[in-house]
Amino acid sequence: MSRRAMVRPGGRSARVQQAVHTAVRELQAEVGRPELTVPMVAARAGVTPSTIYRRWGDLQELLSDVAVEHLRPEAPPEDHGDLLADLRGWAEQFLEEMSSPAGRAYIRDALLGDADGDNAGRCSAYAAEQIAVVLARAEERGEEAPDVETVLDRVVAPMMYRILFRPAGLTDAYADRLAREAVQGFGAPR
Structure with missing residues (x-):
């Protein structure tokens, strides 16, 4: 512990x-x-x-704890009226924040002082909670929606990989493509 x-x-x-x-x-x-x-x-x-x-x-564990708290969203995702618009808006904001120099530094700090993986789990939970809000809104509107794990796999995982290892091409168009691909087959327009 x-x-x-x-x-x-x-x-x-x-x-x-x-x-x-x-x-x-x-x-x-x-x-x-x-x-x-x-x-x-x-x-x-x-x-x-x-x-x-x-x-x-030690200092690295402290910096890690501060980074995780900084990565915690301050507000629920914006409601744009439909699943694709909500997910696209969230994905664009997530990508912008995480791919910025400050965002990358916080990701690095969160993971460096995290020998047991707790911080990575907390950061993942923050993203999952935000996505769950988007999906719950869609379901309340009667829209078909993927589950949280599908969105994590199709949107968050590729973004984080690209942010950490292949940062070229991190644009709103990239976030939009991932959001569209995540909802394909779930009743959302393509």
Whole structure:
């Protein structure tokens, strides 16, 4: 079990986490990621370095935790009125955010400090939750829709592969093509 899994939500623990995460984001903007140290973060957050080491283990695990929280969507996907439009809009936004230099850095940090795979699972769950919202809306409108796993396989997986290993051609047209292919055969227009 990771250190993060043992932490109780709320109270002092939540305040410490928020202060440390805020300190990391501020310091990254001010001095840059390569210059960041645990003592620097601790001083900014108003905690001792031992608090950070006890809770996160090392700087990379802390950066990983901050990255995962940054990758958490802040709002549900926009409702454009039909499955294809909703999925296309979500896919374009996802691709834009994840393929940006900041997005790639957060992906890298999320995975580098994640020996047990928990962060990858959390990031995957965020995408799955967003897709589930899109699919539930489609079903409420009476549209046929694929399941979440199909959309993850047909939209998210190829995007993440391309973002990490073959970043050329990451355009809205690419996201649109993946969204169309994901809904083919489910009653959505081609």
